[in-house]
Amino acid sequence: MKLFPNTVRGVVSAIDDIFNNNRYADKVIEKTFKANLKWGARDRAFVAESIYEMVRWWRLINEISPSKDLYQLFGTYWLLQGNKLPEWREFKGLHADEINNKFRKIQERAILQSIPDWMDEMGESLLREKWDKELNTLNQTAAVVLRVNSLKVTREQLMNKFAENGIETYAPKGYKDALVLAKRQNIFRTQEFKDGLFEVQDASSQLVATALDVEPGMRVIDACAGAGGKSLHIATLMEDKGRVLSMDIEDWKLKNTKLRARRNGISIIETRTIEGNKTIKRLKESADRLLLDVPCSGLGVLKRNPDTKWKLSPESIAKVQVIQQEILQNYSSMVKKGGLMVYATCSILPTENQDQVEKFLASEAGQSFELLEDQKVLAQESGFDGFYIAKLKRKEG
Template identity: 25%
Template sequence: MENSRKICADIVEQVLTKNSYSNIVLRNELNKHKLNDKDKGLITEIVYGTIKYKYTIDVILNSFLKNGIKKLDSYVLNILRTAVYQIKFLDKVPNFAAVNEAVELAKKKKSIGASKLVNGVLRNYLRNLNKIYYNQDNIVEALCFNYSFDKWLVNLFINQYGIDTAEKILKGLNEKPAVTVRVNNLKCSYDEAYNRLNEAGYDIEEGYVCPEAIVINKGKSVEFNPLFIEGLITVQDESAMLVAPSMELEDDFQVLDLCSAPGGKTTHISEIMGNTGIVKAFDIHSNKLSLVKANAKRLGINNLVCEKMDASIFDEKLKASADCVLIDVPCSGLGIIRKKPEIKYTKDLKALKEIIDVQRKIMNNAAKYVKPKGSLLYSTCTLNKKENEDNIKWFLKNNPQYTIEPLYYGKLDNFIYSQEGCTTILPNKYMDGFFITKLRRQW
């Protein structure tokens, strides 16, 4: 287990100090080492938990470090972070084991002095487990500490949604996400895929809202399962799974997906259209288009064409060419924090403002690519209203030929249907935070 603690600290160091992506680093490190399933599971839990609760952990550590965390060696800090996470949030790891292994790791990787510091801080923390670290009369401080979010982000959600919904969002963003797969109706039926997963020993259930969805609660990595390899299923969150059906696709349609990589929504469009018509998949990064092509090949899709393009620059040859256009625009990603917890600490208000200009350029261009009476589907994986409702209001003001066509997915407690016809999906165990609005070109 000592090696596993080192792997945890190594991954957290790469993510929090070198701004690497948690899912990519974790996958690479787990594949690099010979580990049993139990150790892989514990490493995954410690890594994501430490990143998720970094704000809370740092508040705790700052109270036991004379000079605070800023002047501390980053690797020593990340050893401390992973140890505090285990002590505070993991019942399955004894406190003495978390402390001893952190001390030994600091000694081995850094110095005896570092190990003494780690030992002193952690044992001091253990003596003060009931200490209160925030002003209990301040609701913002309480939410920040209890859900581990920076103040600017807590304030943003409170200002946009009110305290009750803001707390629901914070709670949802800390949920451990279920793995959800979409059944590929080009290759098999829902029942066939469900039964085969069940027979393979997976703990599964039907989707939360999507008829094509199967939720995998427990089981080995689905990417090594024959059903995935053969293209009968593909991994996709249920929020994203709602996009393609919302477009009211028909056979032989001409469809554009302007920001397509890695291709989850694009391939879903092709599946719904039964491999008829043509689906043009664009992305600004040619290397990401290779993911779209690989997904399409695995799923048996042959009506999809990939092309590199910057969606923020108008392309005259696409003017009024499409029955439907999808713009799943680049966004702040505040709705997918439960899967990529480092987003909590890599975004700020400046970054949120800067991306809106790009989003609006893409929206304006997309408006010109839709045929009269065709549809435009706008989606994001953020909960920032300035990227969502405010962008739609701006778009309608600048494109009067469009109107909103309200969507309805059922009465679910994490769905918010606005008076104007926009849909916001709050995060929970089954779904990412998401925003969907369908627009119809009238002339």
């Protein structure tokens, strides 16, 4: 593949912004595209893939590169992919044989898998024999998974519509509303997206709303709703009958929910900002179903968010575990007696998952709940994101 100065410059500038200005990769890519409107689909694909893969393998690239210059780091990445470099002055001193020899000499797993040492130690201590394979899986490129909006179209109908426009998809087993793109492409410009026939949502994430066992006419609270993706799924499963209350402590996160709901043909979602304990107390024992898709480390979604591993620390994970337990303790009061609560994370660490549920059940607030079942979804087993989903029932008495 031939390299072009303007697109390589775009990659290098983006990498600089991500690592030296601590920006999020997806936002940087979005900004890069807006600044280069003349790029075609092939250019955009090259830039996005190069940025994500450099972020994913950042530690390994830095270990092997003879220089910390960003162009030299890009050149090292490019040679590691088995490609040839053009004779640009920016790549002077880079030789494929030397790069490959350095790579072959590396033995440490944390460097080979390109993660911080502390993360490797934590993963091995908590996941033991499963950590090595999980880590390898999480370093693969994420598939683009869609959730079919069953209010408007069947999965087969959407597959056929896509096929007519040259978009190839397949239906993974065990996920009744999921479609996977055979190759990455921009599907947000399609008429199917404008018509609200699908949302982008990983297959593992689609298991969360399903675990709530919702029915039309119920009152459901999504208490950590963010941009509302799972609220939309819940409302769809309820056939747009009943009420879904999408809540979050960050008002800006909820702003797109109403727009997305309109596109999806959904009318039962109401958004509300959590302004403190008073908001929660007013909703005491009001929900038939409660979803707590809590803040977490995000270690289960490193495939699609590889920059997460460079922003985390043992201290940040410890802090988020405190928040998780506080949410369980305080928000669980919103469930009616006999109602269901689902606790979910996109983490693979037991300390954020089953350990948190056990701690809650052993507390005073958790005495009125019982664990019905939980799912520990590892990327190596599902092929999709790592997730944890626990279904708890509030006792009648």
